[in-house]
Amino acid sequence: MEKINTRTLSGFIELLPPQQAVFDEAKSIIEESYLNAGYVKIETPAVERLEILLAKSGGEMDKQIFRIAKEDTEQALRFDLTVPFARYVAQHYGALTFPFKRYQIDKSWRGERAQKGRYRELYQADIDVVAEDELNILYDADVIAAVAAAMAKLAKRFGFGGFKFKISNRKVWEGLLASLGFADDVKRAVLALVDDKFKIEAAEFDTRLRKICGNDDAYRAIDALLKCEYIKKIGISAPDALHSCLALHISTPLMKEGIDEIETVMGALGETAAAENVEVDFAIIRGHDYYTGIVFEIFLDDMPGIGAVGSGGRYANLCGSYIDKNIIGVGGSIGLSRLMFVLFEDKAVEAGKPALDVLVLPMGSAHFKAALEVANRISAFARASAIYEDRKFKKLMEYADKMGAKYVVIIGDDEAAGGKLTLKNMTDGSQITDRAETIIANLKKN
Amino acid sequence: MEKINTRTLSGFIELLPPQQAVFDEAKSIIEESYLNAGYVKIETPAVERLEILLAKSGGEMDKQIFRIAKEDTEQALRFDLTVPFARYVAQHYGALTFPFKRYQIDKSWRGERAQKGRYRELYQADIDVVAEDELNILYDADVIAAVAAAMAKLAKRFGFGGFKFKISNRKVWEGLLASLGFADDVKRAVLALVDDKFKIEAAEFDTRLRKICGNDDAYRAIDALLKCEYIKKIGISAPDALHSCLALHISTPLMKEGIDEIETVMGALGETAAAENVEVDFAIIRGHDYYTGIVFEIFLDDMPGIGAVGSGGRYANLCGSYIDKNIIGVGGSIGLSRLMFVLFEDKAVEAGKPALDVLVLPMGSAHFKAALEVANRISAFARASAIYEDRKFKKLMEYADKMGAKYVVIIGDDEAAGGKLTLKNMTDGSQITDRAETIIANLKKN
Numbered sequence: 001m002e003k004i005n006t007r008t009l010s011g012f013i014e015l016l017p018p019q020q021a022v023f024d025e026a027k028s029i030i031e032e033s034y035l036n037a038g039y040v041k042i043e044t045p046a047v048e049r050l051e052i053l054l055a056k057s058g059g060e061m062d063k064q065i066f067r068i069a070k071e072d073t074e075q076a077l078r079f080d081l082t083v084p085f086a087r088y089v090a091q092h093y094g095a096l097t098f099p100f101k102r103y104q105i106d107k108s109w110r111g112e113r114a115q116k117g118r119y120r121e122l123y124q125a126d127i128d129v130v131a132e133d134e135l136n137i138l139y140d141a142d143v144i145a146a147v148a149a150a151m152a153k154l155a156k157r158f159g160f161g162g163f164k165f166k167i168s169n170r171k172v173w174e175g176l177l178a179s180l181g182f183a184d185d186v187k188r189a190v191l192a193l194v195d196d197k198f199k200i201e202a203a204e205f206d207t208r209l210r211k212i213c214g215n216d217d218a219y220r221a222i223d224a225l226l227k228c229e230y231i232k233k234i235g236i237s238a239p240d241a242l243h244s245c246l247a248l249h250i251s252t253p254l255m256k257e258g259i260d261e262i263e264t265v266m267g268a269l270g271e272t273a274a275a276e277n278v279e280v281d282f283a284i285i286r287g288h289d290y291y292t293g294i295v296f297e298i299f300l301d302d303m304p305g306i307g308a309v310g311s312g313g314r315y316a317n318l319c320g321s322y323i324d325k326n327i328i329g330v331g332g333s334i335g336l337s338r339l340m341f342v343l344f345e346d347k348a349v350e351a352g353k354p355a356l357d358v359l360v361l362p363m364g365s366a367h368f369k370a371a372l373e374v375a376n377r378i379s380a381f382a383r384a385s386a387i388y389e390d391r392k393f394k395k396l397m398e399y400a401d402k403m404g405a406k407y408v409v410i411i412g413d414d415e416a417a418g419g420k421l422t423l424k425n426m427t428d429g430s431q432i433t434d435r436a437e438t439i440i441a442n443l444k445k446n
Numbered sequence: 447m448e449k450i451n452t453r454t455l456s457g458f459i460e461l462l463p464p465q466q467a468v469f470d471e472a473k474s475i476i477e478e479s480y481l482n483a484g485y486v487k488i489e490t491p492a493v494e495r496l497e498i499l500l501a502k503s504g505g506e507m508d509k510q511i512f513r514i515a516k517e518d519t520e521q522a523l524r525f526d527l528t529v530p531f532a533r534y535v536a537q538h539y540g541a542l543t544f545p546f547k548r549y550q551i552d553k554s555w556r557g558e559r560a561q562k563g564r565y566r567e568l569y570q571a572d573i574d575v576v577a578e579d580e581l582n583i584l585y586d587a588d589v590i591a592a593v594a595a596a597m598a599k600l601a602k603r604f605g606f607g608g609f610k611f612k613i614s615n616r617k618v619w620e621g622l623l624a625s626l627g628f629a630d631d632v633k634r635a636v637l638a639l640v641d642d643k644f645k646i647e648a649a650e651f652d653t654r655l656r657k658i659c660g661n662d663d664a665y666r667a668i669d670a671l672l673k674c675e676y677i678k679k680i681g682i683s684a685p686d687a688l689h690s691c692l693a694l695h696i697s698t699p700l701m702k703e704g705i706d707e708i709e710t711v712m713g714a715l716g717e718t719a720a721a722e723n724v725e726v727d728f729a730i731i732r733g734h735d736y737y738t739g740i741v742f743e744i745f746l747d748d749m750p751g752i753g754a755v756g757s758g759g760r761y762a763n764l765c766g767s768y769i770d771k772n773i774i775g776v777g778g779s780i781g782l783s784r785l786m787f788v789l790f791e792d793k794a795v796e797a798g799k800p801a802l803d804v805l806v807l808p809m810g811s812a813h814f815k816a817a818l819e820v821a822n823r824i825s826a827f828a829r830a831s832a833i834y835e836d837r838k839f840k841k842l843m844e845y846a847d848k849m850g851a852k853y854v855v856i857i858g859d860d861e862a863a864g865g866k867l868t869l870k871n872m873t874d875g876s877q878i879t880d881r882a883e884t885i886i887a888n889l890k891k892n
Contacts, residue, residue, distance in 0.1 A: 024487060036825040038832075042461070049450075070513070071557070136835065273826070386584075386588065
């Protein structure tokens with residue numbers, strides 16, 4: 001009989017248990033960081049009405065979406081966690097307390113062409129704070145500090161080195177481009193080019209920017225803003241340097257507002273554990289239309305090639321398509337799949353053994369029942385399993401080794417006759433035989 | 447502007463944060479139980495090739511499936527966790543160590559008509575052990591013991607009272623029906639009727655069974671097997687009683703084998719913590735074709751009306767459609783969504799407050815930055831959040847109360863001037879003002 005193709009679909013990743021355990025550890029680290037920063041968990045359905053998903057994103061997402069063919073209601077898999085969150089806030093508006101800080105660490109689905117760092121099923125770890133009508137700029141710092149705390153723990157655990165939050169503000173760009181008198185299509189062309197800056201060689205970027213700008217004054221103004229990226233560090237001199245840099249060129253009230261926001265956010269972050277991991281870089285744009293203020297992306301110092309491993313920013317009127325309330329928010333996200341799968345591919349993370357504390361080995365089928373009983377008792381306080389197989393001792397020990405068992409408990413005829421168990425320490429090879437109660441009590445103490 | 451309908455799709459449930467926290471606690475309890483019983487986690491993609499999903503289930507599932515309209519490869523959302531597991535074992539056969547014990551607690555999607563206890567997006571908590579060619583009957587007990595341990599912890603935490611694993615064996619039914627000489631359609635009619643026994647009144651059931659059987663001998667044999675359900679408890683007398691009951695009627699080698707397996711499993715479970723929660727009941731059939739031996743369902747004593755909240759059993763040749771290996775397995779599952787959503791609907795579980803340890807309250811915007819810094823420091827060891835709003839103290843305290851904060855930390859002009867903080871205990875109302883370092887160190891100790 002011909003067998004069915006069992007390969008997972010292109011762009012869908014699944015892991016063997018040892019790697020899965022590492023992935024889940026990363027997920028837990030992020031979850032604990034978010035909880036500790038006061039964000040609470042929500043979980044939205046994987047499937048949403050199509051009109052919800054396409055309300056804001058328009059054409060680009062329409063092509064990437066996984067539509068579901070089921071009955072009359074047009075529906076599809078979510079492509080991110082932000083749109084379902086907006087829908088959630090609108091639907092449960094009356095039941096939520098604002099400012100509402102939530103996290104969701106979950107899968108989304110996008111019909112992207114599979115390539116390194118891009119997946120069709122991907123985990124993201126999102127936090128957002130939303131409120132009605134007003135949301136202080138300090139919440140932007142709050143979000144960045146929470147995401148940075150999670151990133152710092154991940155970096156420590158998985159040894160991927162330093163990381164940087166590159167922070168910018170859409171208001172600065174909006175102000176600058178408006179004051180340059182650019183038409184909408186020129187504005188979009190400039191922003192699209194800057195958004196791609198990391199992928200383009202410097203000279204080529206320069207040529208294209210000059211061409212789009214048309215005149216030298218505009219080119220120089222934009223170039224100056226981008227050169228401000230050298231102002232990496234916050235500190236006493238940074239705001240002055242920033243102002244000096246900008247004062248050379250065009251300035252508008254919106255630009256001023258944007259710069260002030262950056263100063264406030266950077267100043268506040270300077271007092272937190274995130275201080276070393278934030279810098280200003282006006283080359284950060286963030287493609288999504290819904291961002292209206294502070295935006296940021298996260299890069300790994302040692303792996304710039306994989307692009308941003310996280311991002312976020314502030315948006316206005318998030319729920320405008322769903323409810324007559326002015327909901328403002330700021331959010332941040334770690335691209336968990338991109339980060340971990342790339343680490344796995346680069347072998348930067350060694351998958352650990354599956355964690356089993358105790359494997360119970362009955363010496364022959366007469367002791368299978370006793371093995372179940374003993375394993376069941378140990379399972380009340382530790383990770384314990386029994387094997388019910390009539391194999392040679394050596395084979396059983398090989399299984400114990402593959403399972404990563406720290407101890408094995410042996411039940412043979414002698415042990416059974418005396419109500420005893422033999423406990424073998426798999427690390428140092430030592431073993432003792434003692435009353436079952438004593439062995440189990442000692443395991444519990446460890 | 448007309449607003450988009452934000453209601454989640456019929457059959458899709460989402461929770462407010464306090465209920466979500468309870469749901470996740472249940473999920474964690476099960477996960478810890480499974481890990482402690484030596485099962486390791488895997489996670490398969492939500493989307494599978496259509497031919498994988500429909501290889502075994504045939505017509506019934508074809509109607510319920512959520513197909514995805516995307517490019518050329520026919521694909522759909524999984525409708526359970528067993529089929530993807532079979533595909534996973536076939537795909538990774540060479541990389542797995544057998545017996546392979548895995549768990550997956552995850553969502554599946556079914557196009558069922560929405561009703562109480564039935565959802566289109568549902569969480570199940572599955573464990574399975576698989577091996578090649580042989581798998582000792584003790585693994586059936588292993589699975590039941592692990593699922594029972596999880597159920598016992600859930601029952602204790604959520605106060606839903608007693609529960610029973612009703613255990614049966616398909617071999618007993620196969621043996622009996624074969625010896626009665628029934629044609630396939632009559633066999634199926636008998637099994638379908640027995641499978642529905644819980645939903646049908648006794649007299650009505652009796653009438654229908656007589657009619658299907660056609661002759662009195664067959665009716666009496668089946669009735670006797672079902673009457674064996676009174677042998678609830680394991681113990682010295684049970685095997686004898688079981689044999690006496692069956693000896694009155696027809697007996698075949700396959701029936702004998704099935705009875706022996708039940709005795710072994712019940713005998714082994716009698717020595718574990720699950721002893722009080724297992725009983726034999728031949729009315730359990732389990733609809734899925736793939737079961738070939740021991741089968742079981744889990745019922746709540748106080749909520750029989752919601753049907754089984756879990757189930758499982760043994761199957762042969764699980765991966766036959768995908769690989770030329772004889773993979774045998776036994777598995778069990780808790781219907782997490784059914785269990786918890788029904789508990790929520792019946793208000794049997796009070797949703798807790800969101801758990802926040804500390805809310806930092808700055809008295810005016812001059813102290814927002816300090817509030818972020820203090821909250822960020824406390825977040826290193828506890829759940830802490832700051833609020834950045836110029837509101838009256840009373841309003842801020844209401845927010846703290848709604849967030850469920852155990853403590854609030856207050857930063858006003860006096861505190862800021864003296865490098866101090868005020869710590870208020872929300873439970874007893876007591877408060878102290880002290881050096882910031884001292885306050886934070888004390889919070890860390892708690």
